[in-house]
Amino acid sequence: MNLVVVSNRVARGMANEPMTGGLAAALLPVVEESGAIWVGSSGRVRDGAHKEPFAEIEALGAGALALLDLPAAHYGGYYEGFANSALWPALHSRTDLIRASREDYLSYREVNAFMARALMRFRKPETAFWIQDYHFLALGAELRDLGVSQPIGFFLHTPWPDRATVGAVPQHRELVTAMLAYDLIGFQTEHDCENFLSYVQSDLGLTVADGVVASRHGISRVAVFPIGIDPEKFAQQAAKAASHPDVSRLRRSLNGEKLAIGVDRLDYSKGLVNRINAFDRMWSLQPSLARTASLLQIATPSRGAIEAYGDLQSELARLVSDVNGRHGEVDWTPIRYLNKGFGQTVLAGLYRTAQVGVVTPLHDGMNLVAKEYVAAQNPADPGVLVLSKFAGAANELDAALLVNPHDIEGMARTIATALSMPLTERRMRWEEMMAKLRASTIQNWFADFVDALQESHADKEASVPLMVEPPTLWPLHSANLGARYH
Numbered sequence: 001m002n003l004v005v006v007s008n009r010v011a012r013g014m015a016n017e018p019m020t021g022g023l024a025a026a027l028l029p030v031v032e033e034s035g036a037i038w039v040g041s042s043g044r045v046r047d048g049a050h051k052e053p054f055a056e057i058e059a060l061g062a063g064a065l066a067l068l069d070l071p072a073a074h075y076g077g078y079y080e081g082f083a084n085s086a087l088w089p090a091l092h093s094r095t096d097l098i099r100a101s102r103e104d105y106l107s108y109r110e111v112n113a114f115m116a117r118a119l120m121r122f123r124k125p126e127t128a129f130w131i132q133d134y135h136f137l138a139l140g141a142e143l144r145d146l147g148v149s150q151p152i153g154f155f156l157h158t159p160w161p162d163r164a165t166v167g168a169v170p171q172h173r174e175l176v177t178a179m180l181a182y183d184l185i186g187f188q189t190e191h192d193c194e195n196f197l198s199y200v201q202s203d204l205g206l207t208v209a210d211g212v213v214a215s216r217h218g219i220s221r222v223a224v225f226p227i228g229i230d231p232e233k234f235a236q237q238a239a240k241a242a243s244h245p246d247v248s249r250l251r252r253s254l255n256g257e258k259l260a261i262g263v264d265r266l267d268y269s270k271g272l273v274n275r276i277n278a279f280d281r282m283w284s285l286q287p288s289l290a291r292t293a294s295l296l297q298i299a300t301p302s303r304g305a306i307e308a309y310g311d312l313q314s315e316l317a318r319l320v321s322d323v324n325g326r327h328g329e330v331d332w333t334p335i336r337y338l339n340k341g342f343g344q345t346v347l348a349g350l351y352r353t354a355q356v357g358v359v360t361p362l363h364d365g366m367n368l369v370a371k372e373y374v375a376a377q378n379p380a381d382p383g384v385l386v387l388s389k390f391a392g393a394a395n396e397l398d399a400a401l402l403v404n405p406h407d408i409e410g411m412a413r414t415i416a417t418a419l420s421m422p423l424t425e426r427r428m429r430w431e432e433m434m435a436k437l438r439a440s441t442i443q444n445w446f447a448d449f450v451d452a453l454q455e456s457h458a459d460k461e462a463s464v465p466l467m468v469e470p471p472t473l474w475p476l477h478s479a480n481l482g483a484r485y486h
């Protein structure tokens with residue numbers, strides 16, 4: 001099989017450069033090993049690109065990376081507009097932040113159609129396409145319109161919210177209908193899957209049986225594939241990074257003080273404000289923790305051209321300065337706040353230096369930082385993970401100290417508990433979490449999805465004759481909707 005992986009964000013094979021987000025970080029090693037072609041945005045735009053797609057192609061491990069210049073006229077409406085100001089807030093249940101214009105939607109559809117045309121260059125008879133994330137909900141349907149009959153799978157890295165929240169996106173019906181062109185639709189959690197199937201049944205009136213949806217596109221299988229990391233590789237990196245200058249400088253600066261660490265894109269879904277408020281509350285409730293425990297918060301700038309992100313950056317800067325002003329001492333800064341990115345090797349060393357990892361999103365598809373923090377720990381003296389129950393990672397990492405990020409006082413107490421947890425309990429919890437990470441690696445995730453895609457496609461091919469007479473074989477909930485979709 002010849003695999004073509006498509007995502008908006010791609011990573012080049014440079015381990016010492018900061019990754020922009022978990023999708024690129026997770027895919028890089030597996031795409032490198034698999035020999036797939038990875039197609040994504042070059043980050044540059046080009047006038048008239050839609051007439052003739054331009055791709056710079058470079059080697060990536062056993063495969064290749066194709067970096068496409070996206071059409072200049074539509075890039076803003078697609079990326080900052082519809083993808084990140086309509087879909088992202090909706091998918092993270094922030095309907096108050098949705099900014100959805102018809103123009104942006106059309107740009108989004110233009111870029112999906114453009115990507116489909118660009119992909120034709122990589123299509124062979126044995127090609128399977130694997131499309132990543134909310135930037136390309138309609139790409140499968142565009143490919144089918146171009147006559148692609150090969151397997152096409154889709155994986156969503158973010159949460160999929162409840163029906164009412166999906167319904168807040170004006171074009172929800174068109175988009176979800178387009179998604180049904182995929183043979184396989186993967187989600188991070190069981191809950192996301194259930195929400196999607198409930199939408200498809202109730203809002204589109206389609207039949208669902210055993211996770212399989214029947215629509216005018218044929219059948220699509222919906223299943224859960226929780227994304228993982230390579231825990232052994234991360235553990236090795238963390239041990240090696242102890243001598244990295246940034247890591248040793250951090251250790252020296254601590255003077256025996258305990259450290260909590262947070263590493264996030266500067267995004268409103270990550271619960272950064274709530275987290276800082278929880279530390280503020282902790283130092284107020286337990287003044288003995290002042291001077292003895294501090295927070296290192298790395299908040300990597302993200303999507304800075306979008307107003308909600310700019311507002312959050314200003315709010316956090318004010319909040320951190322206020323907390324440091326109130327709790328700080330001449331020789332002690334409670335929160336070290338960094339607005340920059342680090343390479344993963346250094347990050348691994350920073351995670352291992354910290355006694356507590358704090359990951360407190362309000363909603364998060366998975367959150368790989370939570371998994372990386374666990375993998376980076378010293379097995380003889382592991383740190384404690386404080387994890388939001390609203391991160392996808394909480395399904396597997398239930399031996400973490402799970403918190404509700406809306407409960408500031410509860411989080412403050414839990415962080416204090418984590419800072420003083422005895423070694424036996426830390427080891428017990430860490431071993432349990434590490435076993436889960438080893439059982440569900442990024443390599444397994446990749447292989448499981450690709451296998452399931454082949455199977456789903458074979459099932460779809462076998463089911464085509466059945467679709468000729470849908471009313472008998474695929475009874476619908478409502479005759480009206482049936483007429484529209486079959």
Ligand SMILES: O=P(O)(O)OC[C@H]1O[C@H](O[C@H]2O[C@H](CO)[C@@H](O)[C@H](O)[C@H]2O)[C@H](O)[C@@H](O)[C@@H]1O
Pocket residue numbers: 009020021022023024026133134157158227302303364365366367368
């Ligand atoms: O590409 P950007 O706009 O800079 O954003 C970075 C990525 O953010 C999101 O990452 C998600 O994928 C992770 C891996 O599955 C998951 O752990 C996390 O919960 C998600 O938020 C986004 O979904 C990606 O498309 C972006 O590239």
Ligand SMILES: O=c1ccn([C@@H]2O[C@H](COP(=O)(O)OP(=O)(O)O)[C@@H](O)[C@H]2O)c(=O)[nH]1
Pocket residue numbers: 017018019020021022023025026263264265298300340341342343344347366367368369370372
């Ligand atoms: O300065 C940084 C901050 C983050 N990351 C990486 O970015 C990814 C973040 O993924 P996560 O799933 O936690 O969240 P996302 O940003 O994708 O929403 C992780 O692999 C981090 O190691 C990085 O390389 N450098």
